[in-house]
Amino acid sequence: MPMFNDIRPVLNAHYISDILLAALYFILKHIPGVCSQVFESCRLELREYEWLTFLACVVVLKNRRQATIAQYVSTTCLFTKVLSLICFLNYSATYGLLYILLCLGQTMFLPKPIYKGPESIVYFRGPNLYEEIERDKRVTWMITFYVAWSPKCVNFAPVFSELSNEYKLENLKFGKIDVSRYPAVAEKYNINIGALSRQLPTVILFQNGEEKERRPTPTKHITFKFDFTKENTIKEFGLNDVYYQCKKHLALRKKGAGGDGDTPDDKEAKKEK
Secondary structure, X not given: OHHHHHHHHHOOHHHHHHHHHHOHHHHHOOOOOHHHHHOOOOOOOHHHHHHHHHHHHHHHHHHOOOOOHHHHHHHHHXXXXXXXXXXXXXXXXXXXXXXXXXXXXXXXXXOOOOOOOOOOEEEOOOOHHHHHHHHOOOOEXXXXXXXXXXXXXXXXXXXXXXXXXXXXXXXXXXXXXXXXXXXXXXXXXXXXXXXXXXXXXXXEEEEOOEEEEEEOOEOOOOEOOOOOOHHHHHHHOOHHHHHHHHHHHHHHHHHOHHHOOOOHHHHHHHHHO
């Protein structure tokens, strides 16, 4: 059952079509009758084997920090589709163009499903946000500052819910606060909540009680646009690395000297108190 729960997120039309589309070139190459009509040969060329070997190395490197099977599949399919496109173009520009159109069609008509599952989010009300961040600095917080009327905030909501469910740990937590109701919080964190603001939503990663990363990134004169997709959020915040660091620290705390769940640093802090 645990294995099925891990696989279940990819058992839908988007991921299945993504896998088939990524492997299309190699599938056609091994279907008798079809391969002889479409290609000059039904065997992979030596350089195509070399490309596959290179692809395998890239996939291993890119996926070494993925937290879920869905992320693994998405990343693998992305690079495999690039290789398939190169292979199709190697035979014919027409084949390459048709393949691009198939990829665009799949993106338009079989988009990645919107997350509707459970979430692990703390909803803050005003000052209790920074009180909670300061209360235990061993906890890493990822906070979304949003307003209810912003379409971008609404679109990001299911993405953030999915991330909170996949990455939650005792020392890695997710929170949200409606800054239209608490403008003092927006002012404290330098977030413009005006109707034309490009800072909504704003996501801030707090580590050791201090701001570590923020997207979108504002400067003195301009705010750089940020596309709040799941993949971009994971990449820009280094969420996979943050997850494994928190998991490692949590394991060390639980092992602790004497088996009481405290590290030597925790014990020293208690003595000082």
